[in-house]
Amino acid sequence: MSQFDNQTLENLKRLCRMSCTPEEDQDILHSLSRVLDYVEQLKEIDTTGIASCDYVLQSMLKNLMREDEVKPTLPREEFLHNAPDQIGGMIRVPPVMKAP
């Protein structure tokens, strides 16, 4: 059985910067426990000496280089078009530092 309990869930929500409704909490706790129990089966496989798959097309692996050139990027106004809140051409957020 997995060790996935309420305390683990609370820690995880902090790591994910996510909050949930109490009903979601219960459902997520149940689902994640089920899935984590299921993936335990990977322990059956001996992977000693097996390389980790970091790129699926191993035979195509190569460095990609390009010239360091200035090219057009998304104009500021267009980017800000999707910003939830903005001021003076910048994205507005609540104060991050406290007043002294």
Add this chain to the structure above:
Amino acid sequence: MTHTPLHHFSAAQLRDSFVKGEFTAVSIAEYFLKRIEQHNQQLGAFLSILGPRMLLKAEALDRKRAHNKPLGRLAGVPVAIKDNMHIAEEITSCGSKFLNNYRAPFEATAVRLLEEEDALITGKTNLDEFAMGSSNEHSAYFNAHNPWDLSCTPGGSSGGSAAAVAARLSLIATGSDTGGSIRQPAGFCGVVGYKPTYGRVSRYGLVAFGSSLDQIGPFATRVEDIALAMESIGRHCPFDSTSLDFPPESYHLQANLKNIKIGIPRHFLENLKPEAKIHFEDNLQILRSLGASTIDIDLDILKYSIAVYYILATAEASTNLARFDGIRYGMRAKDAKTLDEIYELSRKEGFGREVKKRIMLGTYVLSAGYQDAFYKKAQKVRTLIIEAFDKAFAICDAVAMPVAPSSAFPLKSISDPLEMYLQDIFTIPANLAGLPAISVPSGFDSRQMPLGLQLIGPQMCDVPLVQYAHAFEQATQFTRKIPPLFDGLNS
């Protein structure tokens, strides 16, 4: 004289008729927009319909033809785009409330290439939120339905695209396939769905889910239309560093399988239900009648695919979806007063439950103390899966499997998350190994719902794989059937 209704055409036929001057692009656009208007409420395939935009493009295309300018290979063909790919200046919702107002500031490469070939884009199709799901039930808006039985799922995550093509509301649609999201809905809806070799189609402008697994591909009513779509979008793109740097391929389709060896992973398939097993054996008989030979291969390691996938895909998703923070774009919770509250409440309100689950699972398997046991272990088993396929392809040209364990299931009938994940057992392996794989209609079950045959090829062997599927399709013709509910003439 009776005319064939436009929705009975294949994309290739419609293109040829348009080029010959038999129809105007505007009349084609109007015809398909009318079908969408008539049927979408029932079907739920489209999240947005781009009528005015489509008509403008059609008018421009008619002018292009009138001026005898060269016409693209998809000229006049109605094409739908999954709503996790950008069409510049249009909404990309990803089926999520988080992005319900997000207007794409640039064009996805696949979309740009389709438009350069003069395709007429009809709209954006429904999907499970951020492409996470196998039934379309996780769309934050409404459910897409299966055109063969509206009480059933069209599959997922690209369920809207599959339903749109099956109901002939568009003749081609794009999908993205991370663990089967093109092939499973194609199988469930009785259309052809193709996931190319990883990197064959640029992911630029596709909202990322599991970046080492994601691949864009087409849905169509015929294999020849899949070839047409691939010739259009299968191109190198400098904006995606995993895009394969090869010249575009042309698909010369042929209708026999002489000297082709098809590998059958018998042991891996032993738990198939009796009806599915008989159907699959019938499919193999058809392949043999076309000149192929079948050979048993060992792919037992694939039984671990789902465990590997739900570790790797969620790990990658948790990283990719960290960008949805309520700061730069997408939704920001109204009540959030501090920076931390912006993050937490925007993600709480903007994400649906399945997305939250997967972000949390992915964060868990990457967290300190668990990374070796889960993530790194899964990466090693992924290597073993790739090696097993390499060994298999040393003795066969393609592997055959069903697309899914059964035909489309009724909506809301699977509540256990693990049971839902197990639906993807036959599609996930191709993503883990970066292989091209195609789902082609193979008949109907006792409930009169479509079934699909899946063929999987070696990396880079996209063209031969599509040819094998074409041969099967030519011999069976199941792709010619149209769901009766959607075969009426425009009123």
